[in-house]
Amino acid sequence: MANQLEQAIKDKTAIIGIIGLGYVGLPLIDAFVNSGFKTMGFDVDQNKVDQLQAGKSYIQHIPSKTVSDWLEKKQFESTTDLSRMSEADALLICVPTPLTTSRDPDLAYVENTAKAIAESLRPGQLVVLESTTYPTTTRDVLLPILDAKGLKIGEDYYLAYSPEREDPGNPDFSAAGIPKVVGGMEENSLRIAAALYEHAVVNVIPVSSPEVAEACKILENTYRAVNIAMVNELKTLFDRMGIDVWEVIDAAKTKPFGFQAFYPGPGLGGHCIPIDPFYLSWLARKEGLTTRFIELAGEVNTRMPRYVIDRLAEFLNQQGKPLKGSKICMLGVAYKKDVDDPRESPSFHLLDLLLERGVDFTYNDPHIPSLPKMRHHNVPAMESQELTPEFLAAQDCVLIATDHSAYDYDFIVKHSGMILDTRNATKNVTEGREKIYKA
Known part of the structure; x- marks a missing residue:
């Protein structure tokens, strides 16, 4: 045979x-x-x-x-x-x-x-x-x-x-x-x-053996999840200190050895990285062991959406606006830039938290024309909104959750009253930077 x-x-x-x-x-x-x-x-x-x-x-x-x-x-x-x-x-x-x-x-x-x-x-x-x-x-x-x-x-x-x-x-x-x-x-x-x-x-x-091949994939994705958790945790610290974590990472990655750049965000997305480390921690429990390092990374990454919403509420409050009733347009529901894949996207965790707080929610994603049904989220039926100058101006805040290349960030900043940027997508925008907040 x-x-x-x-x-x-x-x-x-x-x-x-x-x-x-x-x-x-x-x-x-x-x-x-x-x-x-x-x-x-x-x-x-x-x-x-x-x-x-x-x-x-x-x-x-x-x-x-x-x-x-x-x-x-x-x-x-x-x-x-x-x-x-x-x-x-x-x-x-x-x-x-x-x-x-x-x-x-x-x-x-x-x-x-x-x-x-x-x-x-x-x-x-x-x-x-x-x-x-x-x-x-x-x-x-x-x-x-x-x-x-x-x-x-x-x-x-x-x-x-x-x-x-x-x-x-x-x-x-x-x-x-x-x-x-x-x-x-x-x-x-x-x-x-x-x-x-x-x-x-x-x-x-x-x-x-198959076990080596299976463990190989778990290692690859756990490596990424742990390092992303580290920069997410540093982000929350540096935010409080008034230090731009994105500039810190850009400076660190000039070192030609011993450093690989990972970037913070509003949470983990995709089918692998948010899930695979939990396979490993589950397996460890079966073996009578704990994977404290991996579980801590999971905790850090899963709390990032709530951190973003807390920052949004803080910035709106500075302008005398409550989060409840505010018009919030989220840019990007795909889990990463330039794809049409919404699996495990942190945007849906952000959506849950925003709806819980009573915001007037809309979204735009050039790759996902309508919100898909998700296993663990109550997603409303909704279509992607066109980003016209009038629409942007009517929003209390535009929240950048996914940094698609298709977005004209100069245009978005120009016509918006407030931008919350979770991806450093507006780093090259020169005019209107006073309207940009990072989270």
Whole structure:
């Protein structure tokens, strides 16, 4: 079985199935299509499948023309029929791994996907989990479900873990341009998974086990979360001292060694960085240990939205205005600049706090024309407002939550009465700086 699958991968006759057609799955399809493979996309969302089958993309950095090209080349089709997963030679799992309300890992999507794969698992298939998760998930969660089929790992089918490393909106690194860490359940699984990815990505880094690959992704994102927490905490201190933390960071990063710049903000966003450290702290509790450093970083980052709203209230108060009833327009609800991805965006925490305090809320985001429904937020139905001079002038404050490049910050400052800038987006604005406050 191993020789047949390896030959099919080498000849590019192997069919690649991607389960989960979101911000990870679609770029991965693009990488394999560009490498000459036929791909199949699986998702439980019929609307997504219908759009893709019509040649339309719902993700900004994967243009509709790209999807149309996949279809024209007959290298892609998508379906909600999970029984067709038997048609694929390799199945790559790219489903969400959120947290529960008690901040425990929620592996329901992974488990349900594994059960669906097991229903049609056949000899000669490779299964790879790409969803970010805690170490031991592949071995302790996926393997028992797949083994229940009666096939033998390493002989009949193959299982590996290779963490996604997508960075939506980063023009310098597409899925194909990011090195891929791969850990197999045993030697054949590792060899076959590495051989597959070698066709689609710039470099493959084999590691000794799935646990190492799983821990690698957790380390990458915990590293970022901890360092962002540090600058967020320094920001609150330096604000009180009247020191501009952004200028401090710009000065520090001139050091050519031993320092990497991280930046403060209104909170953490995206599917990985706000979530992954809690996987690790949950795992530590299972092992009878505590991760105080990581948990403290989580506390610092999660309190940043409240800090921003407190600063907003303070600055409005200085102008004799209460927060309640004030007209507040928030710029940006995506979790970072120049993307259409709202997952875990701190803007929704800001929205919750603003609505609790009775503000007259509006928003603008050139990448998100209407507010999406969110799992943990009561989001009102609302459309992005056009930033006309009259609209800006009517606001008591414009709150910059996401620093999209599309914004004309000179124009925004000129026509607004007050700006609260959480991203240092207005750093190059020269006129009207007396109207700008930082938080």
